[in-house]
Amino acid sequence: MSTNKTFHTKPRIFDGVNALFLLLVATVVIVKPTDAQLLDLKFNAMLAALYFAIGFGLSWLISSKGTFTWGDQIFKPLHLKNPNAASWYKTLWGWQALIVLISTLVVGLIMTKFSIYELTNPDGIDGALRLFGGIFNPDWSILPRAVNNIIETIFMAFMATVLAIPFAFVLSFLSARNVMKSPMGYAVYMFLRTFFNVVRSIEALIWAIIFSVWVGIGPFAGMLALMVHSIASLAKQYSEMVESVSDGPIEGIQSTGANQLQVVWFAIVPQIILPYISFTIYRWDINVRMATIIGLVGGGGIGTLLIQYQGQAMWPQVGCIVVVIAVVVWILDQASAHIREALK
Amino acid sequence: MSETILSVKNLIKTYDNGTKALKGISFDVKRGEFLVVIGLSGSGKSTLLRCMNRLHDPTSGEILFNGTDVAKIKGRAVLNIRKKIGMIFQQFNLIPRYSVLMNVLTGRLGGMSSFKSLFGLFTAEDKAQALQYLKLVGIHEKAYLRADQLSGGQQQRVAIARALTQRPDVLLADEPVASLDPATCHVVMDYLKKVNQELGITVVCNLHFLSLVRQYATRVIALKAGEVVFEGSPEDITDEWFQKIYGEGAKEVHVH
Numbered sequence: 001m002s003t004n005k006t007f008h009t010k011p012r013i014f015d016g017v018n019a020l021f022l023l024l025v026a027t028v029v030i031v032k033p034t035d036a037q038l039l040d041l042k043f044n045a046m047l048a049a050l051y052f053a054i055g056f057g058l059s060w061l062i063s064s065k066g067t068f069t070w071g072d073q074i075f076k077p078l079h080l081k082n083p084n085a086a087s088w089y090k091t092l093w094g095w096q097a098l099i100v101l102i103s104t105l106v107v108g109l110i111m112t113k114f115s116i117y118e119l120t121n122p123d124g125i126d127g128a129l130r131l132f133g134g135i136f137n138p139d140w141s142i143l144p145r146a147v148n149n150i151i152e153t154i155f156m157a158f159m160a161t162v163l164a165i166p167f168a169f170v171l172s173f174l175s176a177r178n179v180m181k182s183p184m185g186y187a188v189y190m191f192l193r194t195f196f197n198v199v200r201s202i203e204a205l206i207w208a209i210i211f212s213v214w215v216g217i218g219p220f221a222g223m224l225a226l227m228v229h230s231i232a233s234l235a236k237q238y239s240e241m242v243e244s245v246s247d248g249p250i251e252g253i254q255s256t257g258a259n260q261l262q263v264v265w266f267a268i269v270p271q272i273i274l275p276y277i278s279f280t281i282y283r284w285d286i287n288v289r290m291a292t293i294i295g296l297v298g299g300g301g302i303g304t305l306l307i308q309y310q311g312q313a314m315w316p317q318v319g320c321i322v323v324v325i326a327v328v329v330w331i332l333d334q335a336s337a338h339i340r341e342a343l344k
Numbered sequence: 345m346s347e348t349i350l351s352v353k354n355l356i357k358t359y360d361n362g363t364k365a366l367k368g369i370s371f372d373v374k375r376g377e378f379l380v381v382i383g384l385s386g387s388g389k390s391t392l393l394r395c396m397n398r399l400h401d402p403t404s405g406e407i408l409f410n411g412t413d414v415a416k417i418k419g420r421a422v423l424n425i426r427k428k429i430g431m432i433f434q435q436f437n438l439i440p441r442y443s444v445l446m447n448v449l450t451g452r453l454g455g456m457s458s459f460k461s462l463f464g465l466f467t468a469e470d471k472a473q474a475l476q477y478l479k480l481v482g483i484h485e486k487a488y489l490r491a492d493q494l495s496g497g498q499q500q501r502v503a504i505a506r507a508l509t510q511r512p513d514v515l516l517a518d519e520p521v522a523s524l525d526p527a528t529c530h531v532v533m534d535y536l537k538k539v540n541q542e543l544g545i546t547v548v549c550n551l552h553f554l555s556l557v558r559q560y561a562t563r564v565i566a567l568k569a570g571e572v573v574f575e576g577s578p579e580d581i582t583d584e585w586f587q588k589i590y591g592e593g594a595k596e597v598h599v600h
Binding site for chain 1: 397399423424428430435437440441442450451454456458462506507510
């Protein structure tokens with residue numbers, strides 16, 4: 001590796017995190033800390049930083065001697081890798097990877113309190129069988145109510161999608177790089193992209209909680225939650241479509257003396273309209289599934305009904321609702337897949 | 345043939361990445377002529393045409409058109425100039441999903457309000473004229489087909505009709521036949537000649553093939569590395585000049 005003296009940061013960070021993890025695990029195993037010690041965030045963070053620094057430095061040292069660490073193996077550009085490398089078990093990085101993966105698995109089993117005993121506990125199994133027994137013998141007497149509620153859910157999803165379209169449509173041009181070329185435009189682009197990412201990273205479930213405080217529990221809150229999430233998701237997908245349009249028609253329309261709005265309408269919109277429709281139908285499909293979950297926190301529709309019966313352990317009724325949800329989701333899934341296929 | 349319609353003076357274009365595409369170009373375009381610009385790929389031909397209708401902004405210099413300095417204007421004035429200077433492209437640049445007629449009608453956008461154009465409210469007169477120009481380029485029976493169902497040569501004729509509906513004084517043609525086969529090549533060039541001679545529209549055309557230049561041009565300028573290295577009539581391009589323009593050892597390719 002003497003031909004390339006460039007210092008690569010990513011492999012060092014990766015190995016640093018490896019060391020941080022392994023050394024912390026070792027510390028816990030050896031010291032057996034008390035609860036109070038585990039909760040001392042400041043001291044533990046300092047310890048972690050120290051371990052990270054050790055790993056970072058060690059990785060640097062090893063790598064500078066020409067030996068590959070796991071980090072190097074992952075992040076180094078292909079042309080720097082040795083084409084006739086030894087089998088993995090004869091290398092440092094191979095053992096590093098093996099040790100890290102195995103210890104992660106062991107820690108994971110302990111953390112999630114994985115227990116074959118609980119899984120095979122007869123009392124527990126009895127309970128589960130009772131539940132399944134109920135669900136697989138649905139109580140069809142509540143079917144009319146379930147149907148009414150799922151219609152509410154479908155419309156929640158539909159309205160959320162429809163109301164999101166105009167917002168997402170306009171925002172998609174404002175958050176497309178090829179439209180927002182000026183420095184001012186770039187600022188708007190950056191702001192909107194960041195804003196969408198933040199909004200999307202907040203789950204629709206959280207939005208539903210926010211809106212149920214704002215406008216009260218019910219389908220309106222659920223619809224608003226889905227709408228906010230849909231605007232951010234659709235705007236991002238739409239704007240990626242806008243960015244992938246070909247420049248030829250844009251130049252063609254510009255050369256006729258058309259203004260910016262006319263260029264968007266005649267050169268960009270015809271190129272993106274079908275993928276737009278396709279994305280929108282898929283979003284509706286997603287919204288129906290999400291609307292079911294949102295009902296669980298008081299967003300109205302079938303989810304609200306489901307949580308009521310589940311709370312009272314009325315499993316046959318839950319079974320009926322699950323069947324209704326499954327049928328509707330399946331039908332919409334099929335329908336949207338066929339429509340999207342036809343639009344290609 | 346004596347009146348100057350476009351006058352380019354000391355035109356310089358340097359791209360943001362530092363590429364010097366045009367290094368001070370000067371020439372005149374006479375009203376009614378068929379001026380051909382030749383030169384290697386990367387010699388600045390396309391940049392030159394795109395500066396003349398402000399698809400690109402020149403770095404400095406003048407482009408006088410009907411008494412206006414095209415290089416200096418801004419905003420609406422740019423759109424008005426583009427309307428008077430039509431353009432056709434190597435890749436035709438039609439809207440693939442729209443009908444041929446609709447594509448030709450977009451040539452009217454320059455004179456329309458945004459509101460009317462959003463709803464596609466083209467007048468009957470606009471449509472009649474669009475069909476008339478489609479007839480001129482011999483493709484009116486395809487008016488209601490989708491543009492992407494047409495062959496390359498046919499698409500380029502639609503593009504000519506689109507430019508004509510702008511009722512331009514000048515038509516810029518950027519390598520109009522470079523992506524067509526030799527036979528179709530001549531069809532499209534013949535229509536450009538027709539537009540030039542029958543409608544009296546001045547044509548400025550970038551071309552690769554010297555044989556086409558000799559057949560269609562009334563005057564030629566040659567660019568090399570962003571500078572004008574030849575200006576004269578097509579007959580004056582001797583083998584010696586050809587070597588100068590295209591480099592030592594270059595051989596002429598004939599399109600029949």
